[in-house]
Every structure is written in C-alpha cells, then in structure tokens.
Amino acid sequence: MTNSRVPDKPTLDGLEDRWVADWAQQGTYSFDRTATRENVYAIDTPPPTVSGSLHVGHVFSYTQTDAIARYQRMRGKSVFYPMGWDDNGLPTERRVQNVYGVRCDPSLPYDQDFTPPAKPDMKNEIPISRRNFVELCERLTDEDEKQFESLWRLLGLSVDWDMTYQTIGDDARAASQRAFLHNLNRGEAYQAEAPTLWDVTFQTAVAQAELEERDRDGAYHRIAFAGPTGPVYIETTRPELIPACVALVAHPDDERYQPLFGKTVRTPLFGVEVQVYSHPLAEPDKGSGIAMICTFGDTTDVTWWRELALPTRSVIGRDGRLLGETPPWLEQPAARSAYAELAGKTPFSAQQRIVELLAESGDLDGEPRKISHPVKFYERGTKPLEIVTTRQWYIRNGGRDVGLRRQLVERGRELVWHPEHMRHRYENWVEGLTGDWLVSRQRFFGVPFPIWYRCDADGEPDYNQPLLPDEDQLPIDPSTDVPAGYTEDQRGKAAGFIGDPDVLDTWATSSLSPQIAGGWERDPDLFARVFPMDLRPQGHDIIRTWLFYTVVRAHHEHGSLPWKNAALSGWILDPDRKKMSKSKGNVVTPRELLERHGSDAFRYWACSSRLGMDAAFDPRNPTEIKVGRRLAVKILNASRFALGTGVRAQPGAITEPLDKALLAELAAVVADATAAYEDYNYAAALERTETFFWALCDDYLELVKARAYGERDSQGAESARSTLSVALSTVLRLLAPVLPFVTEEVWSWWQEGTVHRAQWPAAEPLAELAAGGDVAVLRAAAETIAAVRKAKSDAKLSMRADVATLRVTGPAGRLDLVRSVAADVQAAGRVASVEFTAEPGSEPAEVRYDVAL
C-alpha cells in the first residue's frame, strides 16, 4: 500500500461524528462575506417551526436544498446558507401552555421570581403575565433549537451556523416592525372595521390563506318566512342565525321569486321585516332557490351584505356564543322572549333550541334533512369559523386592487419555478384573492404592532391617529414601551395613550425572511451581497402563504422579487399513499433513521426524488435508504482497492484505449450531471453518476485489476492507475453534494483539503485526457467480459474458472474494438486464448462470442 491513510477495513460507522466536528472546526461552510453579489449564491432557508418535532418530510426536503447548496459551493460560489428558527406564533404558545401548565393573562403584572411547576397541572393552568409567558416561550424554543441544530448537523446540512436567526429574535422583530411601518407610510397597510373570519377558540382573526375546509355533518332546515301572499320557504343549515337575518335573496332570473323582489317578508319567531333582493350569486337549484342573508353566516353573506348595502345585525360574539343581551332590532315581546331562549348559547345548542321553537310555532316544514357539507375552519382550529365584525390591520395584496394583482402575477412569471408547473398554484391563488391580507392577530406571543393610540377625554382610543415610534427604537413593545411625549402613568388614561394590543400574523414576519437573514437596514453591506437571493426552497403547500407573502413584501419594499428561483419540494407519503401525518411520521424519528442507516444513506434516498415529486416512505422497510447505504459502502471499498494499486493524486500518462474510453464516458457524465444541477435536477445528476460508478466497479475495475497491479507492463500499469486517479477524484466530487460524509472520508485518504471546497469537475479537461478515446471501446469490453461471465454462470462455475478459448465472430470493425481490450479481458476472465473471425457484413451487426471452457 502506498497510501498509508487508507484504512484496512473501511467503515461508515462514526463518519458523521468525525466530519461534523471537523467541518465545524475548519469552518468548511462559512460564508465569505467579502464575495461580490455575482459570486454569492444566497438561499432563503425555510425556518422550521421549532415547537414540535421534525419529521421525515422536513429532513427529506432540507437534504434536497443542501445538495443544491453544496453543488453551488463547489462551483466556486460563496454560499449564503443561514438557518432560521420559526419560534414565533400560535404553535409555540400552545406548546408552552402544555409543557408548563400555564396560560397568559395580559392583565397580570410581571413576576420576576416565577418558576413553572415541575409537573404541569393541565386542569389548573397557572395564569401568568404576558412577559412571563414570553420568557417561557423563549426558554422552550431555546431548548428545541439546540435539538434541531444537532439533527441538522447530523444530517450534514452545509449551513453556516454563525448565521442563524429567530423569527421572535430582536432582529426579526425590528425588521418586521420596520417593514410594517414602511407599509403604513406608503399606504400599503391600513386598518378597517369589517367582518372578519374569527376563530372562537383562539379568539383571534385569521387570514384567507389560513383557512381550510372540512366536511361536517349538518342539516337543511326548511323554514317559512311570512310573505305578502303566504309563506316563503328558505332552506338553511344555520337556523340559529335567523335573528341575524337582514334579507332574503334569489337569482334575478328565477321566475318563482320575481314577484317577491323588492317586497318584504317577516322572519319567523322574531317578526323582523326583511326585504327580498335579487342577486346573481344566488343559485336557483340550491335549496329552495331563495336564501336568507345573515350577518354573518358565511362569506357569501359578506358579499351580499356589502353589495346590497344591507344593515348589520350580528348575534355571534367573539366567544363564538350568541350574544347575552337581546339585540335592539328584536322589538316585539315575542321576539325578545324567543331570543332569551338562545342568548349565551353556543351555535350548536342554540340551533337545537331554535329548531324546537320553530317546530312549536309551525314554521319548520318537515324534518331537518341531514347532509354533509364543507365548513371553513382555521387550519389550526377545532371549531368552525364565525364571522365577526372587528377592527383589524390589513396589508394590500391585490385582493381588492386589480392593478396590484396584475403586478403580483407578473412577479410570479419573473420567478423561475422548479418544477415549472408550480407557478399555476401561485397564479390560481393570486387571481382568486377576495380581500387584502389581514395581518393582526389577537394573540400574545408574537411581534407586536409598533403602534400606540391617543386616548380621548373619556379614555377611549382614537384609532385614526396612531402614534408611531422612531425606526431606531425598534423593536418596541407598545404594552411596556411608551410613545414619545407620554409617560407610563398615562397609559389607558383620559388624554393619555394605549398600546395596540395585537400581534402581527406570524407570516407577516416570516414573509421577511430574506430581509431578516440578509441584514436589511441592519447590515447594508451584507444585504447588498445577498439580496435578491438566488433560491427559495419550500413546500408547495405554502405557496399561498409564505411564498406569496414574501413576494408581496419584497414587491412593496424593494420593487423586486425576493429571489430568482423557487424550489418546491414534494410530500412524504405513507406506504398507502396518504399524506404522512406528523404522528405517523414520528413512529420512527429522523434521528433514529439517520443513526440506524447513516446520514449518507438517508440523503441518497431524499435526493432520488426530484423537486415537486412526492415520495412514499415505509419506515419499516426503507429499501431506498438501504440502497443508498450500499452505494456508500461500495465507495469505501472501491476506493480502497483503487488506492491500493498505487494510485496517486497526480496522474501520469494515459495510453490504453480502454482507459481513454472510460474517461471519454466520464466526460459525458460530468457534462450531463452539471447540466442537471444547473436545472436544479440533483436527482438526474445522482442517477447518471451512480450508474457510471457501478459500471466502473463492475466492469472497468475488474478489467484493469491485473494491469493496475503491474502484471503486464509498467506503461499499462501507469495508464490504469492514472485513469483510476482521475475517475475516482471526479466521481467523489460528483457525489459529494449527495453523500458528503463518505466522499469526504475517502477524499481525506489521498487528497488535501476538503472535497466540499474542491472544484466541481469540468468535462473539457477530461475530454482532453481522453483524446482519441472511444466509448464504443468501453461497451465492447463490457459486452465481451459479460459473455465470458454468462458462459461460466450457465455452466454453474465460479467466476474464477479458467476459459480455454474465446472465439469472437463479427464484422472487422467491431472485432478491432474487442481486440484493443483483449489483454484486459483475458486477464479478468482468465481466458487463455482469443480467436477473432471476421465476417463480411455491414455494420452495425451482432458480435458472437463462443466460450470454450
């Protein structure tokens, strides 16, 4: 052995620990912030939600991004690859409540000595101040972030760990508040008192993007309104909203109801007079074709209410229950007593009671007809959303402005999507927006609005003239900080001030991830080198939120896209092809998978799926991961063999036709793999390289084994060893983005420095080395040795069995190819003699092999 660094028994065990530590120590992945913009590749890493655990899907998609990052680094780019933690928002709040058994009560004072109980008592949650609550959030996310970082390092992500950020950190809060103030100054942010989608459990407004529909059981109730000429029957799934009814509506062309348009009818039980309108949104074949409009039963009600300029008669409160006070528009004693039966009830209970009342009064026609129908939920919520009129903050997103919408669609077309077809989801979403982005949330743990309001002589806030901080004060918390010209003792007092109690939608902060990570307004030198970034990797489920909102913010703030490329990763599916749920995915944790199979093996599997493609995963039988492990082991063994023949880092003369043919093929592999990576298709690059590598092992290594050991002559040995040197070095570099550990290990046996900073291979120098090389020679050699093997296999003999004579018959041109590799074939196949018989015939024609054992 000439390479003393090559171990006798190479193993994958322990590679992760060794190289994770080495890379950290060497700063292998440090971002060089002296690099100019054109030499930087900047990645807008998705900040994972730290409350909760990472599942297989996360590790899958982050690996794909890492392969791209590593490729770009080897191309000579300074890769800006920070990691963010999304520790802001509702999931963290909920986790803190569960872990510590506390709840936030903003009215309480800060308790400096508060320590959470060792064992949370979920029955008796301890009320604590907002500041105490936030401190617990920070403590918990700190612990989570350490866990996450350790997993990411084990996976081999080439993140620069000196550049982490938190969405609840000072920098992020300042950036979020600053961007909001800019939006406000430019008129892109505004507040409005309006019907708002409202989650009654969390008691907060939610945005259109956070909705999801779930099928729920309901029932059509056929109910009589008193019309001018007799009963008018409507069908509703929400009879409890009859006291909130403000009109009826039918389609303008519906002949049944045309006599009623403009007339009034009376609501049952409550006797309220409401007008009958026509509107094209009403569907004649839905229910009875005439609907009651309530404020508000659904978003269609909001549309009708706005377009028909109807009055507001809300009966659902912020707690989701029917108002305790009887509303003033219910004037008649019978109406007031009917409402008293419903007051304070949940919609569910109220519905049960009102159905009884309607049955008693005879206004219910027949039995309720059970149906299953889609109902809107907050995606994290457990109860259906209600629509409640509240004052909220909005940011313009094109939902109410055709011009802005068109510009945002245009931004989507500027962006390069991987895969291309994901663009449709973006355009679909933007073109279907029905309102601006609601950014205020009635929560505690988040980025507060940097706003105070003056209080009038009665102590009531004047929302029309907000008090704003100077930007250099940011971040601020208006619940503890005081606006200029006021003192703390004026808080909430007449002629004093009050802080905006709300926090910003968590997306309002994470939509600034390029700005936060890139040092916007905080480190202008850095920002100029990384923005707009090169890549946004993310899941396709959050195109409508994270991707879209980030485009909106950059469009408003910078008049540009936030990045050039978007890479949308696929889902991990259960073996039964259902989207893997978190609970199922955690049956086997990512850490267990990595520890059991090795990080490279897992990465191989992740990088076998192209962007946007879902991948099925069976944790009990991860065959693809095992294939990856085999590849990694093979790299160790084949490298050990090659280096054992005396291969040196500096190659010498390459003279043999077979060797030149191999390098000609390798040049094509490099060209293909490079083109694939340029197209963000790491999977195609991997597949091409892997196929070459296995052929290298199975055929080429076997063919040149004897020659490389020096059994023929020194020139042949030199040529083989030099070819092996070039091929090994090239293949290691081609595989380094996917298999960073095993390639680094082998690289360290015979090369200087890290493979991850080595130059990505180029096809041209290989083609020069292969000058005159013909890949047909390589194929002829493989075909010939295969024929010999088949003969032995058919005879049920060992591959070591001797062959007396190999007779090769075919056209002269093809025979020449075989003749040029005959010596290597004879050595590898233990063939004593080869006979060539030329057959006249046009090429290409079959070559026949007769093997005499």
Place this chain on the structure above:
RNA sequence: GGGCGUAUAGCUCAGCGGUAGAGCUCUCGGCUUACAACCGAGCGGUCGCAGGUUCGAUCCCUGCUGCGCCCACCA
C-alpha cells in the same frame, strides 16, 4: 365546479418520435486476494383506455378513466 400533476415490470421510479430501462423483490449460481453488508446470470411489461397526426407513437394531439393535490360562496 375550475386548475395542476400523475398513470411504464410484483414494488419504487427513470426514459423517450426509431427493437422497452434501472434498482428492489424473486429464481439459479459463485467465499473471484476492494467489498458475502459481496459478485455473476436469469425470470418479469400490449408503457391506463379510445381515437388522431406520422413511414413509424410509450413519447406529440384530442377525448375518456383512475389516483393525488390546489382553488371555489357553509343557503
């Protein structure tokens, strides 16, 4: 209801206007001094269905079907 994707071997997936590919599984054989966690050989497919374009279609076009996802006003 609108949009997008997808359909190739038992499984997971490449491919592509010119005689169907890989890995896994399965069968048979082999301890060949890099690797038995290995190696060699083999079995296995009317490329979802129906039309069309073409000298030729798994590939391009149209329609349909299955599956998946996104969007859409809960009457």
